[in-house]
Every structure is written in C-alpha cells, then in structure tokens.
Amino acid sequence: MRLPHPYGIVAGAWYPPDRQTVDEAIAAGDVDARTAADLGYRSLPMSPESSPPEMAVLAGRQVLRRVACAPEDLSALFHASVHHQGHDAWSAPHFIADRLGASSAVPVGLLQQCNGGAVGIELAVAWLGRDPRPVLVTTADRFLMPSWHRWRTDYGMAAGDASTAVLVHRGDRLPADLLLHSIVTTVASDLEVMHRGDDELNATPLGHSPTIDVRRTKRSFIRAFGIERFVKTVHDRIQTAVVTALADAGLAPDDPRLRYAVLPRLGTKAMAEAYISPLVECTPAPLLDLGRDTGHVGAGDLNASLADLAVGDRLEPGQFALVLNGGGGFTFTALVAGRPLPPK
Known part of the structure; x- marks a missing residue:
C-alpha cells in the first residue's frame, strides 16, 4: 500500500513471567535435541493463567498510557489471533475494547493466521483514510494442551504466549515511536x-x-x-x-x-x-x-x-x-x- 504520508506507530508487547527453557523442554520430553537445534530457540514464554484477551488488554493499556491516548478516542480496535481466545461463540475484540474503555471503537476480529497482526496494521491505515481518530491493533495467543502442543503441533516453529498492541495514527497529533x-x-x-x-x-x-x-x-x-x-x-x-x-x-x-x-x-x-x-x-x-x-x-x-x-x-x-x-x-x-x- 503506497501511503499518502507516514503514519505514526506506538508499539508494545506483553510477555508472561513464566518461561520454559529449551533445556527444560528437552528434559521433559517435549522436544528432542535435534529438533530443538533446528528451531534455535532459547526459551518460550508461557501464560498458565491469563487468557489471550486479558493479555491483549495488558499490552493495550501499556501502549495507550505511554502515548497518553485516551481509550475513548480510538475509532477502531482490530484484534488478531491464531488459537482459542477463552470462550466459544463470543467476541474477544469486544471484550478487549470494553476492558480498555474504548467505548467508541468499532471492535473487529481478524483471522489471518500468523499474519493477522500485520494485516491489522494495513487495515488500520485504510480505516484512517475515513476516520482521523487512532486505531489500536492487538494480538494475543496462548498455546496450551490438550488442543495445542507448543513444541510439536507444527514444523519449523515452537509457540510462545504473548500479546502485542500497536497504535496507528495519522501522525499529526500524537507522538510516535516509529513512522510507517x-x-x-x-x-x-x-x-x-x-x-x-x-x-x-x-x-x-x-x-x-x-x-x-x-x-x-x-x-x-x-x-x-x-x-x-x-x-x-x-x-x-x-x-x-x-x-x-x-x-x-x-x-x-x-x-x-x-x-x-x-x-x-x-x-x-x-x-x-x-x-x-x-x-x-x-x-x-x-x-x-x-x-x-x-x-x-x-x-x-x-x-x-x-x-x-x-x-x-x-x-x-x-x-x-x-x-x-x-x-x-x-x-x-x-x-x-x-x-x-x-x-x-
């Protein structure tokens, strides 16, 4: 997408305090040594308590506070995820918007697999073409058994629990960590x-x-x-x-x-x-x-x-x-x- 001008970005991430090192994973039989070497990870963050939407709220609050953006000033909230968000037949984006106090933001869920957060930023730029108020893009995933084995479910990767938040704005009123x-x-x-x-x-x-x-x-x-x-x-x-x-x-x-x-x-x-x-x-x-x-x-x-x-x-x-x-x-x-x- 060719942009008419640079857009402001304020970005943050939240990681749970618990971790599993690769040595611990090998000792537990979660991954064999050869696969661990091919993956090249040192450790993975694990969230045994916080659900993904709760994690997204933590990342979102961190970003909004850092830039002094009032939640009620957001025009939209895009939330992307890969795995289960904590409940069935339910909207995690609406939960996140409500917990943040983003009462005017339109909550939208994105199912783009592992590229969901990136697509959310691109959609945020398009959204800003029709509404000047900032857009918050969140992601959050937690990978737990029995549905997902963080070391064995897929080839070529092992899954860590984390959430992110990226505030995208037109760059004319709010500060920016980066310019898009x-x-x-x-x-x-x-x-x-x-x-x-x-x-x-x-x-x-x-x-x-x-x-x-x-x-x-x-x-x-x-x-x-x-x-x-x-x-x-x-x-x-x-x-x-x-x-x-x-x-x-x-x-x-x-x-x-x-x-x-x-x-x-x-x-x-x-x-x-x-x-x-x-x-x-x-x-x-x-x-x-x-x-x-x-x-x-x-x-x-x-x-x-x-x-x-x-x-x-x-x-x-x-x-x-x-x-x-x-x-x-x-x-x-x-x-x-x-x-x-x-x-x-």
Whole structure:
C-alpha cells in the first residue's frame, strides 16, 4: 500500500513471567535435541493463567498510557489471533475494547493466521483514510494442551504466549515511536491446502484429531504437491512484497539508512529455507532475528518486532527497518518503519 504520508506507530508487547527453557523442554520430553537445534530457540514464554484477551488488554493499556491516548478516542480496535481466545461463540475484540474503555471503537476480529497482526496494521491505515481518530491493533495467543502442543503441533516453529498492541495514527497529533512509510501484502491463496491437507471440512472443532496437528496436513501437502511448489511460491511473494515496500518507502535496497531487515519468529532452519533466501536477494541490509527468547507468538510476530524496534537504540533517528512476516493461507507482509527525526 503506497501511503499518502507516514503514519505514526506506538508499539508494545506483553510477555508472561513464566518461561520454559529449551533445556527444560528437552528434559521433559517435549522436544528432542535435534529438533530443538533446528528451531534455535532459547526459551518460550508461557501464560498458565491469563487468557489471550486479558493479555491483549495488558499490552493495550501499556501502549495507550505511554502515548497518553485516551481509550475513548480510538475509532477502531482490530484484534488478531491464531488459537482459542477463552470462550466459544463470543467476541474477544469486544471484550478487549470494553476492558480498555474504548467505548467508541468499532471492535473487529481478524483471522489471518500468523499474519493477522500485520494485516491489522494495513487495515488500520485504510480505516484512517475515513476516520482521523487512532486505531489500536492487538494480538494475543496462548498455546496450551490438550488442543495445542507448543513444541510439536507444527514444523519449523515452537509457540510462545504473548500479546502485542500497536497504535496507528495519522501522525499529526500524537507522538510516535516509529513512522510507517510503506506496507505491502502479497497473497498465495492456493496454499491454504497446506493447513487442510486432504481432510474433509467437518462440523465440530478438533474433529480431525484430539490435538491440532499441522504437521499431518503439511505431510499431506508435500505428498500431493511436493515442497518445491511451496518454496517457489513463497519466494516469489516475499520478494514482491519486499521490493515493493522498499520502493514505496523511497528506499533503494542498499540505502545505508536501511539499518535492518527483520525476520519472523520462526525456527532458524525453516526461516533460512523460506524467508532468508529470498530476502537477501532483495536487500543487503543486516538481518535481525528477535525471536530466540519468545518463540513464534501466533498472530503477533511482526507487531512484537515493532515493539522491540520502538524501544532501545536499534534504530537511530532517520534510520529504517524492513519488517517481514507471513501467515498460513497464505499472505506475506513487508513494511518499512523508521525512527522519526527530532523536530527542528
């Protein structure tokens, strides 16, 4: 999406205090040593008590307080998730909006799998074209048995519990941690079968297996189509997103102001095969991996990376980061964010 002007971003993340180290996971038999080495995580945050919507409220309050934005001034609240949110036939976004006090915000739930938070930011920009009031994008996921084994449910990743909040505004009234200069999403809907396999669509949750098993559907996909189809499509869509996002932001691939190319929070082996290879062909910017102590945080990988970039000194004023993400279905998002220059 080519933006008419930079948009302000204020980003934060909340992580539970409990953690499982990789050594603890190996000792407990949750993951074998070879798989753990391929994943490359050091630890995963775990939330045994707080539900995902409650976690989202904590991240949202953190962001709103930091920028002194009144909850009632929000025009919309977009909430993205991958896994169960705590109740059935119920709206988590409305719960989050109510607990935050965002009485005028339109609550919207997003089901874009692992790219939900990124798509939420893109939708927030579109929303701001019709309403000048800020938009809050939240994500939250918690991965618990018996429905989800955080180390074994999927290949190429292990799941950490976390929530994120990103306030998106027009940049004319509120302060900003970062400025959003471009955001581009590409699509490969024909790959939805990777998370469905050859299963028929059924009428009840967990009707195919007592625990969600993405490994099973991926094996079915590879038997039917081969891994080459997936890799070729993914590389094409990632490169299109990255090249377009840089161009829309007015940056050459080798612009010295482009400080980082930020990776999703997948396992290191999977990331090398699916993301790093096409990314380094598009830009020589140094790669930044922020997920070794968080794991893959469901719908919030890109948003959590914005939260990390928002604090500390990774970006100096006038420097930029390209942030890349993808999610089942599939969609791929690349955005360019920069540290604002000090006022003259």
